[in-house]
Amino acid sequence: xxxxADKKPxxxxxxxxxxxxxxxxxxxxxxxxxxxxxxxxxEAAGLSKPNILxxxxxxxxxxxxxxxxxxxTWLDPLVTLDPDGDPLQEILGYVQRKLDxxxxxPRESRLFAGEILQGAPRMAPHLVTDLQPLFDEKCAxxxxxxxxxxxxxxDPRHLIFSIWATTQHYADFDAQVQVLLRDDPDRxxxxxxxxxxxxxxxxxx
Amino acid sequence: xxxxADKKPxxxxxxxxxxxxxxxxxxxxxxxxxxxxxxxxxEAAGLSKPNILxxxxxxxxxxxxxxxxxxxTWLDPLVTLDPDGDPLQEILGYVQRKLDxxxxxPRESRLFAGEILQGAPRMAPHLVTDLQPLFDEKCAxxxxxxxxxxxxxxDPRHLIFSIWATTQHYADFDAQVQVLLRDDPDRxxxxxxxxxxxxxxxxxx
DNA sequence: TCGTGTCTTTACCAAATGGTAAAAATTGCC
DNA sequence: GGCAATTTTTACCATTTGGTAAAGACACGA
Numbered sequence: 001x002x003x004x005a006d007k008k009p010x011x012x013x014x015x016x017x018x019x020x021x022x023x024x025x026x027x028x029x030x031x032x033x034x035x036x037x038x039x040x041x042x043e044a045a046g047l048s049k050p051n052i053l054x055x056x057x058x059x060x061x062x063x064x065x066x067x068x069x070x071x072x073t074w075l076d077p078l079v080t081l082d083p084d085g086d087p088l089q090e091i092l093g094y095v096q097r098k099l100d101x102x103x104x105x106p107r108e109s110r111l112f113a114g115e116i117l118q119g120a121p122r123m124a125p126h127l128v129t130d131l132q133p134l135f136d137e138k139c140a141x142x143x144x145x146x147x148x149x150x151x152x153x154x155d156p157r158h159l160i161f162s163i164w165a166t167t168q169h170y171a172d173f174d175a176q177v178q179v180l181l182r183d184d185p186d187r188x189x190x191x192x193x194x195x196x197x198x199x200x201x202x203x204x205x
Numbered sequence: 206x207x208x209x210a211d212k213k214p215x216x217x218x219x220x221x222x223x224x225x226x227x228x229x230x231x232x233x234x235x236x237x238x239x240x241x242x243x244x245x246x247x248e249a250a251g252l253s254k255p256n257i258l259x260x261x262x263x264x265x266x267x268x269x270x271x272x273x274x275x276x277x278t279w280l281d282p283l284v285t286l287d288p289d290g291d292p293l294q295e296i297l298g299y300v301q302r303k304l305d306x307x308x309x310x311p312r313e314s315r316l317f318a319g320e321i322l323q324g325a326p327r328m329a330p331h332l333v334t335d336l337q338p339l340f341d342e343k344c345a346x347x348x349x350x351x352x353x354x355x356x357x358x359x360d361p362r363h364l365i366f367s368i369w370a371t372t373q374h375y376a377d378f379d380a381q382v383q384v385l386l387r388d389d390p391d392r393x394x395x396x397x398x399x400x401x402x403x404x405x406x407x408x409x410x
Numbered sequence: 411t412c413g414t415g416t417c418t419t420t421a422c423c424a425a426a427t428g429g430t431a432a433a434a435a436t437t438g439c440c
Numbered sequence: 441g442g443c444a445a446t447t448t449t450t451a452c453c454a455t456t457t458g459g460t461a462a463a464g465a466c467a468c469g470a
Contacts, residue, residue, distance in 0.1 A: 012417070012467090031323060034240030038458060050460080051418055059458065110322055113377070117315055117322070118236060120380040127384045135385050152406075157386060158399035162371045165378075169370035172318075175325040179332045180340050181362060194363035201357075201406045217437085217447070243428060256448055258429065 017055050019045045021069070024062045029107040032114045033063055033122075064122055067115060070108050071126050077101065078160075081138055087145040088203055091163075095195050098167035103188050109171035135160065151203045159202075166195055222260050224250045226274070229267045234312040237319050238268055238327075269327055272320060275313050276331050282306065283365075286343055292350040293408055296368075300400050303372035308393050314376035340365065356408045364407075371400055 023044035027036040038059055042049040056062045077097035081090055102109055115123050135157075142156035170177060170191055181187050228249035232241040243264055247254040261267045282302035286295055307314055320328050340362075347361035375382060375396055386392050 016417090032237045032240060032319075035237060035323070037456080039456090048419065049458085050420085053459065054417070113322055114237075114319075116378050116381050117318055118240070124380070124384070127381060131381075132384055154402055155395055155399050157389075158396055161374055161378075161382065161396075162399070162403065165370040165374035166367045169366055173321050173366075173370075175329070176321050176332060176336075177366065179329070179337055184362075190360055191363055191366075194360050194367070197359055198367065198403070198407050202403050221447090242426080244426090253449065254428085255430080255450085259447070264428065 013055070016045075016047065016051075019047065020052055020055055020062065021066060025066055025107050025111060028063060028066065029110040029114070033118070060122070066111065067123050067126070070112060071123075071130055073101075073105070073108065074112060075130065075134055078134060078138055081141065083141045083144075087142075087150040088200065091142075091151075091159075091199060091203060092196055095163055095167060095199055096192065098163060099170070099188070099192055099195060102167050102169075102171035106171040106174060109168050113168065113172040149205055152205050154202065163199070166198075218260070221250075221252065221256075224252065225257055225260055225267065226271060230271055230312050230316060233268060233271065234315040234319070238323070265327070271316060272328050272331070275317060276328075276335055278306075278310070278313065279317060280335065280339055283339060283343055286346065288346045288349075292347075292355040293405065296347075296356075296364075296404060296408060297401055300368055300372060300404055301397065303368060304375070304393070304397055304400060307372050307374075307376035311376040311379060314373050318373065318377040354410055357410050359407065368404070371403075 020041065023046075024036070024041045026044055027040045030036075031040075036059075038049050038052060041062070042052050045052065052062075056065070077094055080097070081094055085093075115121075120127060139156040139160065142151070142159065145151045146153045146156070170187070177187070184190060225246065228251075229241070229246045231249055232245045235241075236245075241264075243254050243257060246267070247257050250257065257267075261270070282299055285302070286299050290298075320326075325332060344361040344365065347356070347364065350356045351358045351361070375392070382392070389395065
């Protein structure tokens, strides 16, 4: 049994847990927690349902594992924000990294969005322990930049919200964006340019 | 049977259909389509499950009815954008109306977000028939303003996306916003001020 | 190659869920 | 009040779904 705090996961164990988590990310991000079924995950992973339950205690554990893994990836671009860098370039770099993530990891973005949309029932603790301290810390950094006169003064909290909202929008609302931008061959480039302009005009002292 | 194209819905029919739709809006916006159950809707409406099915053909019809009703409300602020008004004031007014809607109709915002997040399986037609023409029309209006020199030039499509993203964020990601802004007594006012600043700096010629 | 521990399958199950049939109650019109 | 039409309840049902038990297949070190 691969339960609990085992010492060494076998080759097979590592491969199958990976297959399952990747399949589950697909299914959960497409249908939401309750909309996803173990059968769908099993089929997508190419394993039988009882076999899935050999590697994970249940549907919820798979979801929680995914959310835990996601948290690190998700916060990384903000962690990278360097208090000693050039303020405007740091912010614009952050915007760009978030936008790239929306393009490269849309499943992760939607998984996260779905969880928050439903009130973060399985992630509220993470928000308080992981996100909140980081958020407060980076708000302080930005506020210091503004007080130094290196950036125009705005509420750093709403600034960060607007960065999250505008970048993640391209992943989370992709179905809508696709309809409205149907024949644009360079959606990503257009978004990148627009957002760089917007945040530059907002923040240039 | 209240099926099909009846002539006049009775008093009871109007009241109960209203109760059901309001309850369903609650439940669907909280748990998503597949996460919502008829039993939950029935209990929230104060009716029995078979009674619910007397008024609606099934779960899907309730959801679709809700989505249809929502579409009009949802697009209204954009419809109101007046080509003959003052360009910057029109845009800022639009932002404000959208932000007010996020505050006053969070259930509707989340219902919409959930539907799009999952690929708009029950709303794709609406997007093409209702949203797309309106979007194109208003993009043209904004582009004309820019060519006239009344607004700084940016891509109107991404401009609209950024307005949607930043305003709806406060409803759709409320669980997150609440954690991060825990003790702010004036979240709405702060957001309004921030967004007005941002779009003014972006668009003022 | 043999045996032990790891992995996979087969055959289930109980609960939840969307939905139905038909009887019972109620409403509203004459 | 009487009666037809509307509304509501009771009693079900079939399917789906998360999960389990236990037998069987397989890997791998001695």
